Amino acid sequence: MGEAANGALCEEIREALRMIIDPELGRNIVDLGLIYDVSxxxxGIAHVSMTTTTKGCPASQYLKEAVRNCVWYVPGVEYAEVRLTYEPAWTPEMMAD
Structure with missing residues (x-):
């Protein structure tokens, strides 16, 4: 798979992740800025780096599993790895308009 194909797949993954709604804020995790990186x-090995709104977020495990499952079902993805990070810490300024 070439670089252009990987880039297109990354965009498909980001688009699929818009279906996941943060239970606390009621908006999708992409627009909230919780997805830091997709590669x-x-x-077809996909890597997603993400965060949650707070470090002790009770939905952390739920969101991580939801992201992994969502990415797994994108055509072209053979394996999905999700890494939860708090560097940098999430702030409301990371939200899309």
């Missing part, structure tokens, strides 16, 4: 290696 795809050859072989």
């Amino acid at each position: 795809v290696e050859d072989g």
Whole structure:
């Protein structure tokens, strides 16, 4: 899979992730700025780096699993790895307008 194909797949993944709604704020996790990075290696191995609104967020595990499952079902993805990080910490300024 070439770089252009990987880039297109990353965009498809981001678009799919818009279906996941943060239970606390009621908006999708992409527009909230919770998805920090999406990359795809050859072989369809997708990596997603994400955060939650607060470090002790009770929905952290739910959101991480939802992201992994959502990415897994995007055509072209063979494996999905989700990494939860708090660097940088999320702020409301990261939300899309």
